[in-house]
Amino acid sequence: MPRKPNYDRDELINRARDLFWKSGWAGTSLKDLEAALQMKPGSFYAAFGSKEALFALAMEKYAQDGRARLKDLAERNGPIKALQRFPEMVVENDEAPAKACMLSKTLLELHAQNHPLAQEANQHLLKMEANFAELFQEAQTAGDIAASHDPMALARRYQSDLLGLRVSAEREGVDAKAIASEIADSLDRL
Template sequence: MPRTPQFHRETALNNALYLFWRQGYHATSMKDIEEAMDMRPGSIYAAFGNKEALFKEALDAYFSMVEQNFRETIAKQPSVLQGFRQYLKDIASTGESCAPTKACMLVKTLLEFTPEDKAFSDPVYAYFDSIETMFKSALEDARSRGELSKQSSPGQLARLIQTNVIGLRTMARRSLPQAQLEVLVDDVIARIIPMN
């Protein structure tokens, strides 16, 4: 009969995710990982592989979290555009106590590695493409519901929103006063999601 693992895999992965998100890949030692996951090196390797494999799995879990958060935010609002507004406001909110840092883990990863480090940069580019596609799909839905004009370009709007999301996360990381962040959000919303 196979042995039952003596750890909760999802909890261990989440602990690694938050560690990498806070510290980055290079600044995180195996000792840090062992302590965060409460596992011995052999157990980590058996369950997740080496540090690089664990980091990539943590990136995948982060992307899933971003995707789920966006979809839930859109679903809770009476319209798609109001969902986008709330999503942007949530990003700029100083109340994100569950996040170890305001910086986006995907952006942090791109800044940590060069484009030549394809093992790390290529998956992040793919995640950004998926996020843009997710935004575009939601905006196409908004256009079909009459929330956007027929002449609007969901693809172009999706790229603009993604660019501004990255900018908002960067500004939020600077610990600006909440009032300033809200002005930035309102400006972004006015530029990319016109009020109808």
């Protein structure tokens, strides 16, 4: 009978997510992962199979967490207030290993190599864009946004603004909180 692992798989995925988010695919070695997860190579491979498989799990966790935060915000505040609050949340998260989006970082790093993880990152970004579009549609239904706007076009622009915000938050001398406020304020004009 196989032994039950003596580790919390979700906790290990969280730690791997943070390491990959900070250092990227190429910047994270197997030795780095083994050290961060406190696992020997055999245990690592038995638990996750490969660095690529663990990276995919880490991206999935990152994307799920982002969608859950957005959903929670919308349930507590309504769609338009959630969309206005989300940019501020992004730049105020001091516990995050990086301000830039893990998915966009992965897409930029691996797209030129046509790496399958780049396509996975893009799929996660498309799901988030669809979540934004749903909120814009709900805001339209509630009368908070004019019916003349295309919710999908608003979602694409909003996501683009967020990705730019997150890159700006990594830069020295940039007031990312002011940019987040500008994004939020722009929604009042829709």
